[in-house]
Amino acid sequence: MTDIQKCTNNLFEGVKHLIQKAQHKTAVFVNREASLLYWSIGNFINLEIRKKQLDKYGSGILVTLSQQLTLNFGKGYNYSALTRMCKVAAVFKQENIATLSQQLTWSHLIELASIDDDLKRQFYGQLAFQQHWGVRELRKQIDTMLFERTALAAKPENVIKQQINDLTEQKVFTPDLIFKNTYILDFLNLPKKFTENDLESALISNMQNFILELGDGFSFVERQKRIMVDSIDYHLDLLFFHRKLKRLIAIDLKLGKFIPEYKAKMELYLRWLQKYEKQGWEEDPLGLLLCSEGNTEHIELLMLDTDQIKVAQYLTEFPAKEWFADKLHRAIEITRQNLLNANEKE
16 A cells, blocks of 8 residues: 555545544534424423413414414424424423433433333433433333333332432442343243243343343353352352443342242352452442242342342243332332331331
């Protein structure tokens, strides 16, 4: 390659980088301005209709207004578009929309506006931003009830607020944000009756899908990790590493419900990993016991929620959404009762 060709190639790469950088800035600017405009339109309509006490005629007003706007400005202002603008404006406050419009697209905001609970909306919004979810991925996570399945969901409201704030301001991911109380393994195609070995083999064969279900940041390390203690061989089913938590994650697969003996063995695995595998810059390892049946009270009584061990249920089929809501309600009630009991003792 001649000096002229090398110079030309270097110039091309440099100019290409400048163009792409400018295109990205332009795209971000256009997205922000469009989102702010749509929010402002929705907010203006909401305020005017409320001020003139014409709420019951709101739908009819939007129909006529959309026809006028579409005639002058195109299809971007049809009835459905105006309805979404009004919904987003009703959900997001003015002090929040400026920040959100820089982080997420208008389509993201439309999806988030469909969530009634404010904390849940903040949870999905921050994860969508931090983990670079597209709109399709955000919709999928909402549809599969990610929030209800996280360990965080059963916590008191002040704890949920604090962890979401820490994620927003400091980009701090906690185990409660990372781990779920229920994992959906409907991609395994297992028979109705299967063994722990069958489950492990199916997970290894479907590792990409399994990691997607575990969540962002998981990296597979080893299967059947050999752990020798006093000349006795133990084997940990699966070993992962989580980049954001900076921890080794030990996973043991179990059929049936959680029993206290599982905790003792997992503690042994974690101590061994801490002594022989943990690097100087890593945090202490965490354990995840995946059981095919749930028993929340056992887990609460053993205080595993505050320990280095997490217990979750796995399902090989996706249940009705009411199942998740019921499970979360029971978990919250048990947590609330335990807090009351603790306060009474004090």
